[in-house]
Amino acid sequence: MKKKILYISIFISPIILAFITLFIGRYPVPIGDMPKILTYPFLRYGSEINDTYYAIIWGIRMPRAVLAALAGASLAVSGAAFQGLFHNPLVNSGMLGVSSGAGFGAALAILLFNNFSYYIYFFALLFGGLAVLLSYTIGRIYKTTPTIMLVLGGVIVSSMFSALVSFIKYVADPYNKLPAITFWLMGSFASVGRRDIFIGVPPMVLGIVGLILIRWRINVLSMGDREAHTLGINTNMEKLIAIGFATLSTAGAVCVGGTIGWIGLIIPHIGRMIVGNDNKALIPISCALGASFLVIIDDIARTLTGGEIPIGILTSLVGGPFFVYLLKKTKGRGW
């Protein structure tokens, strides 16, 4: 019973936290006006609503909360899926190079175009996908996809794209372009607006839903290729499907929020401490925890100081000690 309450509260917390986020920010919106602003798109009564308040809530805070929640969920779920897929608890969602590929794409877009905001999405998605495709192709060198080869492919591709990012930074204009690249790579939701919803939500939702649907199969795949095969699974095909969904969701998250590390690694482990290792429960709980975690972190990022703190810095700074605390408290139970 106590457990049930805990699970339910974990699952509804992202919604509650995202809602609370609407009230938080540097620009004061009177709480008394909130009911009107929030219901305005549905009821559309009168014109006594303040346009600025409306724009802040619906144009800025709402998309930001939704995107942060979805990005957190995406990174956590694909991290959990990859940990199972590679039967290694230390890998994260960037394992096959999607993050470094997307990072390179974004850096390239910033370098090449003056008005780069749209190109960033396109290039980040393109190169994120391309990086995974490359890793996968390297992993297929022996016609099947042994896990160790995939991991190796991911390491090779990631390091190549990191080198390319360094190269772009090296040649970029140090007063204008270089800071933009650096900030983007540190991750931030500072500039997201409504249009990001249309670009970021479809791949993230598709990837998350896909991974939730195949979550039990990840258990079987985590037995290793040989055993999964003898348990009746077309391992090459199902690995490809899982990688496809994980890449979609991660690439979606990276292209709206930049490279945000750490979530794909620790959130699944926090999930394991709560529900155990069965991916049937672990994937959904990681989804909810990841969403809540990134919404909270993003609130801190935009309110802690006068300016914005890049979120990638905070996820590690806050996440690291928090994880150690959890390890100590639960004594690594269920792990």
Added chain:
Amino acid sequence: MQNHIVQVKNASFSYGEKRIFSDISFFVKSKEVLCIIGPNGCGKTTLLDCILGVLKLEQGEVLIGQKNLDNIKPNQLAEKVAYVPQVHRRTFPYTVRDIVLMGRAYKTNIFSSPDEGDMEITNEAMEKVGILHLADRPYTQISGGQCQLVMVARALAQQPRVIIMDEPTSHLDFKNELMVLETVADLVKQNNISVIMATHFPNHAYYFETNGILTTLALMNNERFEEIGSPGEILNENNIKKIYGVNSKVLNCNIDKTTFIRQIVPLSIVKEAQ
């Protein structure tokens, strides 16, 4: 003919230039245990992998219940053939039940999970193997022998016709080894299951035979089955000398009026003549 669960015809396999085995033929009947013994590196595991569809034969064919292995999809194969690995690498602390439940994977499609019926079959499998009391324990916290029984239960949950075991007792202690053997013997007797088992212990073949199970022993060496027959006939001092270069002695012993055991014990390594 109908009786053959698994039939291997003129099987050959090489890794590149290196020939592993050639022209091996045998079949396994219902409720039969086939033990394959032979020196390290003689190709036992490779042969098993070819029957499991992990590797593909170079020549010859594998028939699973009359059907050619090449035309069988993994989920169809898992319905007939289950596998117990030599050592299972435990990464995540799944519960014992989670692991055994994976035996039902071939019945579910990619987007679904096992249902109530699968749960029941899982429970039955754990009960038959005698690990139901461990069901909710993390399987990383049980002994190696118990873990091997979990693997047997998972294979059983597939409700297969044949279980393929690759040296299932090779890293187990004195008691755990016997625990696995007893469980396998009971399964074969009480269910309509056959077993193909690669092993390093010739006495395993005697164990099954003296327990009243239809047992066949294959002695694998020099890329082929040197001998195949009942343990009583072919597991003797001569053949052991031929295969392993070891002098040995078969001992027969009546424990009491009803229990008879036979064991082969190694004596010394044959010194190279001349």
